[in-house]
Amino acid sequence: MKKFNVCIVGxxxxxxxxxxxxxxxxxxxxxxxxLVLFDIDEKRQxxxxxxxxxxxKEQFPELEFSYTTxxxxxxxxxxxxxxxxxxxxxPMRAKDxxxxxxxxxxxxxxxxxxxxxxxxxxxxxMIKAVHEIRKYAPEAWVLNYxxxxxxxxxxxxxxxxxxxRILNICDQPENVVRSCSRLLGCSWEDxxxxxxxxxxxxxxxxxxxxxxxxxxxxxxxxxxxxxxFLPQDAEQRDPSWLDTYGMVETMMxxxxxxxxxxxxxxxxxxxxxxxxxxxxxxxxxxxxxGREKRVFAECKEVIEAGTLGDxxxxxxxxxxxxxxxxxxxxxxxxxxxxxxxxxxxxxxxxMQDDAMVEVVCELGANGPRPMGVGNIxxxxxxxxxxxxxxxxxxVDAYYENSYQKALEAFTLNRLINDAKKARKVxxxxxxxxxxxxxxxx
Ligand code: G6P
Ligand code: MN
Numbered sequence: 001m002k003k004f005n006v007c008i009v010g011x012x013x014x015x016x017x018x019x020x021x022x023x024x025x026x027x028x029x030x031x032x033x034x035l036v037l038f039d040i041d042e043k044r045q046x047x048x049x050x051x052x053x054x055x056x057k058e059q060f061p062e063l064e065f066s067y068t069t070x071x072x073x074x075x076x077x078x079x080x081x082x083x084x085x086x087x088x089x090x091p092m093r094a095k096d097x098x099x100x101x102x103x104x105x106x107x108x109x110x111x112x113x114x115x116x117x118x119x120x121x122x123x124x125x126m127i128k129a130v131h132e133i134r135k136y137a138p139e140a141w142v143l144n145y146x147x148x149x150x151x152x153x154x155x156x157x158x159x160x161x162x163x164x165r166i167l168n169i170c171d172q173p174e175n176v177v178r179s180c181s182r183l184l185g186c187s188w189e190d191x192x193x194x195x196x197x198x199x200x201x202x203x204x205x206x207x208x209x210x211x212x213x214x215x216x217x218x219x220x221x222x223x224x225x226x227x228x229f230l231p232q233d234a235e236q237r238d239p240s241w242l243d244t245y246g247m248v249e250t251m252m253x254x255x256x257x258x259x260x261x262x263x264x265x266x267x268x269x270x271x272x273x274x275x276x277x278x279x280x281x282x283x284x285x286x287x288x289x290g291r292e293k294r295v296f297a298e299c300k301e302v303i304e305a306g307t308l309g310d311x312x313x314x315x316x317x318x319x320x321x322x323x324x325x326x327x328x329x330x331x332x333x334x335x336x337x338x339x340x341x342x343x344x345x346x347x348x349x350x351m352q353d354d355a356m357v358e359v360v361c362e363l364g365a366n367g368p369r370p371m372g373v374g375n376i377x378x379x380x381x382x383x384x385x386x387x388x389x390x391x392x393x394x395v396d397a398y399y400e401n402s403y404q405k406a407l408e409a410f411t412l413n414r415l416i417n418d419a420k421k422a423r424k425v426x427x428x429x430x431x432x433x434x435x436x437x438x439x440x441x
Contacts, residue, residue, distance in 0.1 A: 003033035004331060007074050009129060010084040010146070011037025011067050012044030014287070014295045018317035019082070020052050022324055024059045025316070030328050032060075037067035038074035041089070045069070047299040058308050075136035080327050083144040085129065087121035088436055090288050095432050097282035103425055105416055106273050107282055110148040110200050111266045112415030116394050116406075117429040119151035120437040123398050126152050127159050130166065141330055142166045143323060150199035150387075153341045153356040154395045164367050168341035169326060170199050171319045172261055173358065178232035178318060179245065180207055180259075183223045184216060188232070191216070192337065196348055196373040196380075199341050199358050200263035201387055203380065205373065207259065217259060224249050224259075233318060238286050243276075255379075267383060270415050326363065333365035340368045348384075350375045355388045386414060403440040 006023075008016060016037065023032060037052065039045035049067030056065045068074050075081065086093065096114030101107035107114050126146060133142060142165060146152055153168035160166055173195055174188075181188035186209075194206040207216045229248035231237050247265040254268070266273055302311055322338075329336040337360055344355040347370040351357065361368035376384075393409035396402065403426075410422035430440060 001031060002331075003031045004079045004327070005034040005036075005077050006032060006080045006082065006327070007036045007038055007078045007140075008082045008084065009038050009074070010086065011039040012041050012046075012048055013039075013084050013086065014291050015084055015319060016048050017051065017295050017298065019320040019323070020048075020055055021312065022317050022320035023063075024055065024312070026321070026324050027060055027063075030324055030331070032063055034064040034077070036065075036074050036078075038069070038071070039067075040069060042069050047296055047303070050303045051299040054302055054306065055308055055312065059312060071132045072136055075133050075140070078133075078137045078140040079331070080141045080143060081133055081137070082323055082327075083126070083129070083142060083146050085122070085125060085146045087118065087125045087146075088433075090284055090292065092121065092433075092436070093118070094282065094284035094288070096429075097284050098279060099428050099432065100415075100425055101274065101277055101279040101282065103421060103428075104274050105421065105425060106266050106270050107277060107279070108266055108273075108415075109283065110150075111263065112270075112413060113410060113425045113429060115148045116151070116390075116409060116413065117433055117437075119148045119391075119394055120398060120406075121433060122146055122148065122152050123155040123395065124436065124438060127155060130156060130160060134160075134163070140165065141327070143326060144168050145170060145323065148199070149341060150201075150356060151391050151394060153199065154391055155398065157343060157354070157356060158395065158399070167326070167330075167368065168199070168356070169323065169338070170341065170358070171322050172200060172263065173202065173204075173339040174322050175231065175318065176204070176248075176259070176261060177207070179229060180216075180220055182230065182232045182234075183220065183227065193339070193360060194371075194373065195339050195358070195360055196376060197261060197358050198356070198384055198387055198391070200261060201267060201384065202261045202358050203258035203264070204260075205258050220259060221252060221256065224252055238290055240283055240286055267387070267414050329363040330365055330367075335362045335364040335369075337361070337371075338363050338368075340370075342368050342370050345370075347372045348376055349373075350381060351384060351388070355384075356391075357384075383414075386412060390414075397440060398438050401438055401441055406440055 096117045097107035100113040106112040178188040192208040192210045251260045340361045344357045347359045360371045390409045390413040397405035410426050411419045416422045
């Protein structure tokens with residue numbers, strides 16, 4: 001049986017540890033020959049890398065494992081490159097969230113003004129990285145879940161139009177499916193969703209029981225009304241994530257037709273989101289005080305002890321598991337269903353062909369085959385056309401070095417929606433992103 005070579009870009013990320021453990025747990029389903037971590041931040045990655053050396057020595061000794069800051073070493077001979085880079089790191093995420101909030105605009109890493117600021121940074125770095133990957137590994141599958149995935153996907157579509165081995169993915173739709181299984185008391189793999197939208201802006205129109213064919217959405221609506229909505233792994237989540245999932249109930253009271261993606265709340269209730277945010281302690285601060293500290297403390301403990309001890313547990317990591325399942329679907333031509341970000345080409349019949357949309361796809365060795373949803377109704381169409389226009393204008397701004405296009409992207413965005421505010425927040429963010437954004441003139 002062929003063994004695969006995998007590289008993780010963003011080796012020093014707080015999510016990498018979960019991947020390392022999942023590669024051990026899933027080594028039968030997805031046998032690895034070689035795993036390389038790549039990061040431009042040598043110090044950050046070193047801790048995770050040293051943890052990895054101990055983990056694999058004890059749990060997966062036949063694996064060739066290394067970590068590097070050299071692109072050639074990282075990419076050569078790779079079958080899959082998992083991309084989870086965070087351009088500008090968590091300190092810039094904090095600025096993406098704090099600056100808009102200081103003007104009473106939503107402060108979120110992937111949508112609104114902050115999402116667009118992050119978007120311009122990510123587009124610069126992702127395009128550079130994918131060109132480097134193609135230099136050393138022309139055939140590798142690039143599995144991208146770097147954020148903001150919608151904007152990154154649009155930029156990669158334009159930069160690499162003929163490249164059929166770049167796949168853009170987000171874990172949030174599957175996370176919502178997993179939450180539904182918690183409410184229904186079934187396994188999430190028994191659920192067969194129908195979904196449409198853009199990344200971080202979509203809806204489930206059906207949730208079929210894979211075994212009986214029953215559409216469980218009506219039952220789910222009732223259960224959400226009675227019990228609220230929690231992440232599948234609620235016990236491991238920070239308070240802000242519980243709030244985020246809780247808003248699903250609110251959204252379903254106002255718009256009961258479909259089950260929303262948790263991120264729709266930013267588009268539907270921007271004022272409420274601003275009013276309930278602390279401009280001095282946003283999600284970025286919560287991550288730096290929480291997950292980041294926990295992950296690096298765990299690495300240090302294991303490195304000092306020189307052994308894993310009881311630090312290898314069997315708690316599955318949904319995010320890592322999903323990305324590995326995606327690689328498995330491609331590697332073994334499984335044609336499993338995954339919710340992926342793909343060029344529309346009629347999947348949502350009444351949206352433009354070149355929009356990057358998020359829909360259920362069958363995924364195999366030949367890439368994703370999107371499953372069409374037909375025409376969507378005016379309310380959803382209006383929301384999506386507005387958002388996709390903002391995203392496309394932002395990518396135009398990158399390619400044309402155009403301040404004007406960026407201003408249009410910001411003005412059109414529902415989370416800003418005012419030209420004077422758009423100009424002001426754009427100018428503030430441009431100042432803070434000097435050297436990380438394309439130069440806008
Ligand atoms: C979800 C989203 C990801 C995002 C992550 C942020 O999983 O789908 O796109 O990166 O949340 O999580 P964090 O815990 O860093 O706020
Ligand atoms: Mn996401």
